[in-house]
Amino acid sequence: MVLMPWIMGGTAQNMTTAECMGALYFISYDSTIPDATYNKFLADQKRLYKDLFADYDPSLSAIYTLHKSQWIDQNATVHPPITTMRMTMAQIKLVDVVEVEEKVTFIFDYSAEWTDHRLKWNPLEYGGISHIYVPQKSIWLPELTVADASEVKYFESDDSPKNAWVNYNGTAGFYQASVVSIICQMDVYKFPLDHHECGILVIFHTYFPDEYEIIGGMREIMRPLDQLGNGEWKVTYIGVEPYETGNKELGTVQRFKAGIKRNPGFYIALVMIPAFFINFLSIIALFINVENLGEKIMIALTNIMAMTFILVILAADLPKTAKIPLLAIYVIVGLVIVMASIAAVLILPYVKKYLKKKRSNQNEKPATSRLRKIYNWWQIEYSLMVVFQIANLVNFIILFV
Secondary structure, rough: OOHHHHOOOOOHOOOHHHHHHHHHHHHHHOOOOHHHHHHHHHHHHHHHHHHHHOOOOOOOOOOOOOOOOOOOOOOOOOOOOOEEEEEEEEEEEEEEEEEEOEEEEEEEEEEEEEEEEEEEEHHHOOOOOEEEEEHHHHHHOOOOEOOOOOOOEEEEOOOOOOOOEEEOOOEEEEEEEEEEEEEOOOOOOOOOOOOOEEEEEEEOOOHHHHHHHEEEEEEEHHHOOOHHHOOOEEEEEEEEEEEEEOOOOOOOEEEEEEEEEEOOHHHHHHHHHHHHHHHHHHHHHHHHEEEEEOHHHHHHHHHHHHHHHHHHHHHHHHOOOOOHHHHHHHHHHHHHHHHHHHHHHHHHHHHHHHHHHHHOOOOOOOOOHHHEEEEHHHHHHHHHHHHHHHHHHHHHOOOOO
C-alpha cells in the first residue's frame, strides 16, 4: 500500500505512532475500495431471483387441490401434505371499546408463514444464500380474513412497499401490522365491575377446509399486560386457541383472544358513591320534621331528578341488551327506596293524628315509666328512617358481591 504524500510530508513527522496507524486504517478501509464478498452476494442474489421468478406467476395459488379429486387414483398417488399456515401473534393492544355497538378495537400485529413449493432452491448453487427478501406483490399471498370484523386497517403505503421473506425450502412469510375492530358480545350485567373476553378469528374463506390448516402461535409480548390496555380498560390475559366454528365449510380456525376488565374507579367515584349518599341524606331529610310536607316534596323531587339523570348517563353508555346492568338496577332500586320513603312521609302525619286521637279518646294517663318515655321519644318516623337506610346500604353492598 502506498502512503499519501501529505502523510509523508512535514506534518506526518509530528504525528504519533497511534495517529499514523489510525490514518493507515482509514486508508485501508476506504469506501471506494470494492468489497468482493458483498458484490458476489449481490450477483448470486440477482441470479437466484432471476431463476426463481422466471416462470413464477403470483396470481396462481400455491394451494394443492387434488387431495380428494375423483379423477385420479387416490390409492396410487402420493400427495404432498396440505398447506399449513402458521400464524404467530406478535402484539395485541386494546385501543377502544364502544359498549353501545359492542365493538372492540385492537392493534393486531402478526406474522404468517406457509410453504410454496415453487420457491425452492439449492443454497450451494447460489453462494450459500438460504433466504431472500422480495416485495409481497412478487409472490402468491394467502387470502386471510378476520371474521366478525367491522373494520380492518393495514399499515401500508405505496411509497414503502411491504416485503416478504422466502427460504430455500419454499417457506414464505410476511409480517403485518393492523388495526382490527371486531364485534364482541358483551355481558354488562356486572357493569362497572364487568370482565369480557374478545377474540380475533382468522380464517381462509376462499379455500376448502380439507386443503389447508391453520396453526396459531404467540411470541413473547415485550410489553407488560398493564401497558396493553387504555385508561378505562385493562388487559388481564392474552392467548391463542383453536376455535370450532360449527361450520364444515370453515373447519377449525384460530382465535387470538384477550381478556379485558373495566377500571371501575370512574363509576364508583362519580355514580355509585354519590347515588348512595344522595339517598342517604334524602332519607334523613325526609324523616325529620315530617309535618312540613312542602319541604319533603322538594327534597323528593330533587332526589328523583338526580337519580333519573344518572340513569340517562348509563343508558347512553351501555348496549341495549336483554340483561339490565347491575348498576342500573342499583339506581332503580335506590329510586324505589326513596319513593317508598316519600310515600311513608306523606302517610305519617295522618297516622300520627289517628294515634293521637285514639289515645285522647281512651283518656290515657301520662306515661311515667322509663320504657314509656323511650317509646314517646323514639317516634315511628325514626324507625322507618332506620329501615330505609338499611335497605339503602344493602342495595349498595350487593353491587360488590
